[in-house]
């Protein structure tokens with residue numbers, strides 16, 4: 001099936017770009033010759049489990065090294081940029097599992113960590129983290145042990161840490177997964193208010209439906225790329241078709257019949 005509707009030509013030097021990228025992870029060939037220019041302020045990433053969404057985000061913040069090809073940040077090879085300062089100011093990622101991200105025992109220390117690339121002294125970074133939490137009505141979270149928070153609250157800490165760090169592009173991997181309904185609404189509002197570019201990988205389609213661009217990955221290939229409404233609708237239609245086919249097969253198997261794939 002051809003992609004849903006291709007995005008019109010991006011800027012000459014996009015914020016992020018993948019060029020002829022090949023990636024293997026374990027036994028899986030995740031991407032083979034993938035090229036994408038990513039310049040829109042909001043981009044959704046959708047697709048089935050294992051389609052390559054997390055792998056794409058990990059490549060975009062240099063956590064994954066491609067077998068070949070390039071990841072460019074404003075025209076510069078991301079892997080060639082010094083990690084501590086420049087790279088961390090350009091891209092930051094919120095992990096699907098907060099326990100893969102959180103390093104420090106308390107919330108304020110975790111938030112302060114993200115300010116390191118800005119060259120702040122530890123005491124100043126901690127004060128900024130406390131002020132930031134207080135401004136969001138979360139002053140009592142500052143000294144709390146991260147281990148005493150629920151999964152959704154830890155996910156919120158990861159988001160707040162990324163927001164405070166403020167890199168040019170925010171990469172969010174399944175940010176809605178553990179959040180309750182008010183938490184989802186808060187996150188959607190936070191994203192809407194962000195000055196930065198935001199890429200969101202998600203199985204929850206509503207938050208990305210109105211994005212100017214959604215990319216549908218299918219087994220490491222771009223199957224849809226265009227306005228959120230169109231791409232989400234095409235994905236939902238394909239899922240409905242797959243589910244209907246699977247049910248037909250299951251019923252036929254149950255009845256002892258043979259069905260074409």
Ligand SMILES: Nc1ncnc2c1ncn2[C@@H]1O[C@H](COP(=O)(O)OP(=O)(O)OP(=O)(O)O)[C@@H](O)[C@H]1O
Nearest residue numbers: 025026027028030048049050051052053054055056
């Ligand atoms: N640590 C790993 N080692 C080996 N293979 C991996 C690893 N992580 C992912 N893969 C493989 O890479 C492919 C892409 O996985 P990826 O996690 O990027 O998919 P995804 O679209 O984010 O899936 P999900 O929606 O389940 O989070 C899959 O085939 C997966 O099995």
